[in-house]
Amino acid sequence: MRVLHAVTLHSPTHAFGGPVRVALNLAKGLRARGHEANLLALGEGFPEPWPTSVEGVPAKLFPARRLLPLGFSGMTSPALLASAGRLVRGADVVHVHLARDLVTLPVALAALRAGKPLVLQTHGMVDPSAKLLAKVLDAVAVRRLLRGADALLYLTPHEREGLDAVAGAPLPNAVRLVNGTPAQEERPAPSGPPxxxxxxxxxxxxxxxxxxxxxxxxxxxxxxxxxxxxxxxxxxxxxxxxxxxxxxxxxxxxxxxxxxxxxxxxxxxxxxxxxxxxxxxxxxxxxxxxxxxxxxxxxxxxxxxxxxxxxxxxxxxxxxxxxxxxxxxxxxxxxxxxxxxxxxxxxxxxxxxxxxxxxxxxxxxxxxxxx
Incomplete structure (x- = not known):
């Protein structure tokens, strides 16, 4: 199975935090089970030549451009937007780690247009908001995606309630998926100063x-x-x-x-x-x-x-x-x-x-x- 994981940003400083870690853990786990899992994201802060893989996961990283002073929501890449249709058509499943931004929303919409199986995972990033930009994006894209996705992954009942509220109706495609962590070597017994x-x-x-x-x-x-x-x-x-x-x-x-x-x-x-x-x-x-x-x-x-x-x-x-x-x-x-x-x-x-x-x-x- 060919799975495309799309997330907003990957950088050497891990600025985007948990969603990237989740995407990488899932992609690595899928690859270990024999599936073809790739990462799609903006990139920022890498020296030349840019990486073509992240922790062993093949990655397509597009240089980030900050169009608006809105943090991660104001970042995008014209090249990524132009390539989104081609990239989603090459996947059997498109798994988008969705936020209200100009990366994951366009990729998810491209998958919807292409008729590709679409899985959304929001990590608590899409919740009811009174902010004007959030209301605009919800009306233009988010609500359509939540209702049109083949599956919507949520972490907690609270997040599920928020997603239903954003969508304006209960979402029958919602599935609970907790975050997982790879097995790690146990730490040694603590020693020295606390x-x-x-x-x-x-x-x-x-x-x-x-x-x-x-x-x-x-x-x-x-x-x-x-x-x-x-x-x-x-x-x-x-x-x-x-x-x-x-x-x-x-x-x-x-x-x-x-x-x-x-x-x-x-x-x-x-x-x-x-x-x-x-x-x-x-x-x-x-x-x-x-x-x-x-x-x-x-x-x-x-x-x-x-x-x-x-x-x-x-x-x-x-x-x-x-x-x-x-x-x-x-x-x-x-x-x-x-x-x-x-x-x-x-x-x-x-x-x-x-x-x-x-x-x-x-x-x-x-x-x-x-x-």
Whole structure:
């Protein structure tokens, strides 16, 4: 089966975050099972010559052009738009990681016009919005795509409700597909000073400053603790650095910027605890990756993984804000609790979020759309 995965942007800094990681994990899993899976995306920040594959997945990357000052929504490529029809016609299934942007919307529309089986996966990026641009795009393209796709993959009941609301009617083509994570080597038993990690985009919704503000309470008990704030900047880097300086904690923090996939796993294997203090996070890949190597994780209650983590004893779910984060981190730094929670994290990742289970579901969806 030839599957084309279309996602908005791939860059060396992994600026687009989780949707690219999901697309790559699925494409790699499909290829391991003998299918032909390729990646289509904008590219930005690569030195010449540009890559023709990403992590072993053949990739067609088009240089990004920023037409409007709207972040990812204002990026496109005339060459990609001109090639979209040809590229979708060469696939048996077109799997679009849909956002309200000028990349994934045109590719999905091209697949619809070509009569190709179309699978949409929105990653929480398409939800009811009062913004004018969102309303325009919904009227012009999004609603038509949600109703016309052969399958629509969603993560949580909340996301499903939002998609029904955007479409203006219940969507009978919706199928729940959780994010999966490849099996990883277990981290070694933590040693040395406590090391607490944040690894995600530095974006207001993800609240990296809450992570910084939790540090003093942790340091009051563990004065040798080390904190890492990793990830590409999406507007919060200056605030993070300023708060670290205001608290006089420059010696206790490392801010390495964006990390590659391999570098993220290296940091996770050194971490005692992983923290993602974001609110309304649908289904974060960074937390799944932490669980897969056995790092106890702290999330807020609005995180799509919060109930699973709390139920399995794989970490802590807390109210938003630094106080809850600090209390949770301190409890997980207890050696016995850390060991127990680490084992539960690994078990949760392998039982509920394995790539094999996700791929079994996805291939069933593909087969149904191709009939």
């Amino acid at each position: 090391r607490i990690l944040y690894s995600a985009r530095l974006q207001a919704r993800k609240r990296p400053v809450d992570f910084v503000d939790a540090a003093p309470a942790v340091l009051a008990v563990h004065p040798d603790a080390e904190f890492v704030v990793a990830g590409p900047d999406e507007g919060e880097l200056a605030a993070v650095r300023a708060r670290i300086t205001e608290l006089g904690l420059s010696a206790r923090f490392t801010v390495p910027g964006a990390l590659s996939g391999t570098e993220v796993l290296t940091e996770l294997r050194r971490a005692h605890v992983y923290v993602l203090p974001s609110v309304d996070e649908p289904f974060p890949m960074s937390v799944l990756e932490a669980l897969s190597v056995g790092v106890p994780s702290v999330v807020t209650h609005s995180n799509g993984l919060a109930r699973d983590i709390a139920r399995a004893g794989a970490g802590r779910a807390v109210d938003p804000g630094p106080a809850g984060v600090a209390e949770a981190v301190l409890s997980l730094l207890d050696p016995a609790e850390n060991a127990t929670t680490s084992k539960a994290a690994r078990e949760l990742a392998s039982s509920a979020f394995s790539m094999d289970a996700v791929l079994d579901t996805l291939l069933g969806v593909y087969e149904d759309t191709s009939r």
